[in-house]
Amino acid sequence: MLADDLKRSIQKAYSQFLQAKELKPRYGQKMMIAEIARTLGNIDLDDEGHNIAEKNIAVVEAGTGTGKTVAYLLASIPMAAHYDKTLVLSTATIALQEQVLNKDLPDLLRHSGLKFSFCLAKGRGRYLCLNKLERVLGDIEDSAAAMYEDEVVALSAADRQLYQRMMDKSAEGLWDGDRDSWEQEIDALSWSRVTTDHRQCLGRKCPNIRDCAFYNARAAMDDADVIVANHDLVLADLSLGGGAILPAPENSIYVFDEGHHLPEKALNHFACNARYRGSIRWLGQSEGQWPKQLKALDELSHFVHLAEPLEQRFKACRTVLEDGLPLIRALCESIDLEQYTPRLRFEKGELDADVESLAKEASRHFLALHELLEKLHKEIDTLINEDSRLAPASAMEAMLNLLGIWVSRAEANLNLWQSYRETAFNEKAPWARWITLHTESEPVDYELVSSPVLASGLLNKGLWSRCCGAVLTSATMRALNKFDRFKMRAGLWDNASFEAVPSPFDFSRALLQVPDWALEANRSFEHAQSLIDELPKLIERDQGTLVLFSSNAQMKQVYDAMPDELQHIIRCQGHESKQRIIDGHKRSIDRGRGSVIWGLASFAEGVDLPGDYCRHVIIAKLPFSVPDEPLDAAYAEWVEARGGNAFMEVSVPDASVRLVQACGRLLRTEGDEGTISILDKRLISKRYGGAIVNALPPFKRSF
Template structure:
């Protein structure tokens, strides 16, 4: 029985079987996913390089085509990206809102891909940016640069296999079993059936099978009925509809494209797994790079529940002897009982009861895997059922092994905790304490990488995030004029070379915005928002005439503020959770008198330029919860190495969110307004200087009357 397992198992990664023999009718398309079999343009490579215009010419052509004008920061960034591609050194570049950073990295990327006959990968954290790149930026650039480059640049979007419809499942081969709760809820079962039927009808119309193109969407449970993970996939040559597979078509198109747009999770799996997911490429552009570590960590997090083990047992029950499957069912029930009695939180050592339950799951799962045996030649339904059983049982086994192994070392690499999320069964989870070493070896060590975001300098330095990425300290940063000055931060050593560059922002922060730190308020407590805080918030929103985005550290605080201010204000207040976030943001943007209060997703996901947003309020410094298992484990690891665990982990987390939250205010050159932080610690605590250095250089005051007067004048104007 295996006693160890790789940490990087993602069921959404493309991982075709190594022994798949592809039928001739599609082998050529799939072979083009690699550089070696890429279609070569008519011109020889050396001649093609000579024919490609220089960067300045292409950038001017692109900017003119989209109706823009030259921007100093954009030009500087594009030149830096080009130097990075040519030198092979890595680049971290901070580009404020309004810089036009997507053009600044896409133009050099397209030039390189066309000149070298290669593929460049662009990775994003959010679907919104993916759609912007694929639906707007890249089509316009392809039109603009076609004549200058001698051919039309091509692009494609690539996601995890689970995001694509599986035609084999659509045709009825081994459908997913619904959750047990749905079986006993007639209404839920009926709703699920209706959604599945709608997806089946959509399957006859869609050309891509991409879930994001199904509008309105369906629940995860409904989508799972008609999709598969990479481990569940039969493989192209075994699948009866493999030649029409949406996921394989997307992969084939990506292999022929100059630019491939993907997400951080898939980028992580490609970098960390032994089997490639993305087409062969030598350059990676990571946009929204401030989110890279969290997305990689999420992709590498494992979870085990009694329900997941029970589902594996049900699938195995159709393909192995009853006694073997029953052992796994018994193990699932044991795990459920143990987790039901377990206290949520991080585990410093493996409890005896949980360790016994996990060992029983591991052994029973391994027995089922052995009983399933090697793949056999069966009918499509039988083959699919066996593959599904093997995939989910292997995942259960590997996660149990990883959980048990997490406590075997004096210097553990994983953290384990029991989670009890609302409306979900208790679970035991495992995640890497750090991902820097793996990123250093498998991403930066193998490909030229550009990391960009509006927020990369924390505490005035790129080194803060670079340490989390696994990069060594930078010798000297290049701050933009008028922006924060870089400070050296201790970091692990290394040999990789990289540069940090701040190209600034087109916004004049000191003229356009005020940072108000409410120094006279009491420090935040654990019992919700204090009366003085609610009074201050009321006065600020009244002075702004609504127009307020309230960013709160917890759902409870947002709801408390909403309830209190609705009784005091004559202007509307919306609260996240009362409708879909996108609809609430739209209502907020459409009515300048409206305020919107919410939590984490609003700190990073709101883009409302114009008069509807004049005031951004943050109730407190957004440190992670003291009982957050991953944050506490990372703080402990830093402290054990002699570092400042609180500042390195909690301080970095807070600085990043503060900077992202402050970035909601100025979204266009004409925007004006106030950032109000109702937490005096930003002015008084020792770590306050580090946090303030992470914010744009707004004019700063502690005088509430000055701020309220400015808001009244702004509203009247």
């Protein structure tokens, strides 16, 4: 039950904020504040500070214009302070993260009267490792790099110059070691040489610990009332047990903005994958080079004794994979190489007995290898922390780095093969399994992948049952006007709070139309030809237009057929980066010229083009997912196995959510207006089209 003093505190902060900003209260915003405060007010802490109540999760759908960021901050910051918990605010995109960090939180701090501190949290891999930078600049041999010479690109003069600038700016206090604050984008390979992970980090024994960007950022987190993170970091922390990077779930109240992405992100974190030939290669290289690497630590007799079986463990794993290669090669002979992504999906995730037998043997040997590597890694870490003088510090540090890489590679293989051992279909916890061909390498490599089909159980066990409280919000939490889809995929309890708050927008300012010439888009050849014939007539040359496609092939086909004078103002995805397309589009509109963005799904969500930047959104076809995506196909199989209709229960609701997101690109402020054209007759010719239309905002319609 929300205490009266907390209620008054939130109301006062809201009134003060509105007055200072000269804003009017919004009905949907007020509803959202009240719903979040009421839900978090149900938290009941035991003597150890753990929540024992169950009604502590609020799911709120709030459309553009609601002011949801201010709403959830005003409601959750006082609640977190009341319970002495840290508020972890998680977003799905960098753009929203930066907006919250640089605009919304400072605004609230300045104008609401609330007192709180906040900071940004990032993973270790976003920060410079000074120790590794010194090694690179000092030409100290990297054992891990030396082990895999064919995978390493020689250090260029440009990279050496880059690393020297990094060192100089760090020493002068002109750079904080954050990759994202560097003066220009750093490519992945250049950055990988000078960052680290938790297994390679020397921790408190690092000679550069005082100046370590990661540890300095972690220290700031310890004192922060609000930590701004992203979904990937929260999930990575949970995969390490919770509390490894961020505060433990029991000590946190979470807000997940763009929360509809959370189940999908969770699946990515719990998936397993390993490249077959790549694993054979690194095992062989490691096996052959290990005696040379160990020689530098001859004086560490106990470590050397522990390491005696390692070469044999490498060989055993390599032999199993080499013996199984003909089986994997034979399985993949049926793969259509003309596919955009050539792969073989196993129906219901089930494999034949031969593959399961290979998996059991491989997992047995990789378990032994992983256990030994973990033991050696722990031993060398202990020696470093004990300031052992039996071997040079540089040799021990190099060994820690090498073993850290090996542990990660062995663990990836172990997880993969364990998930392939017993693959009988499990209706309660289904898995998807597939093999992707990597034809860019010679010989062709086989990437084996497995993933849970549902993240619900994993999120329920690791997050919802542990956290003090949580808020999930976005503009698209519902599908077909129901929360059922999200509730099931996210593993939320029946007694969670679900609320859809109204948007302040006048949706009648937008016209929704299906042109008379529109065809059913499942007739792909005829539909593409209709777009080629009619789009030049539909697009106004002097205004801002966004054209969205569901298929990359169709997008390119139609673009190539456009007349030159229209191509001249089209900015097509794939020709430039997404940000350059948006920036160029806005410049053209600012100069009074027309501009057309020609894009795929990434432009249908999270793109903000208010006012004249977008007066017309054109959607080529209803955004049904590609049927050969392994996880989508496996999910559909699971629904069918339970007696459901995959098209009506999966494809239609998913398409509805994507269409709402795409249509949401038009009205970005209360004064916006324009047209949404959907060039797919199925919206009005199919029975399911009515349900999809009814889930859209109440636009003015011309059909």
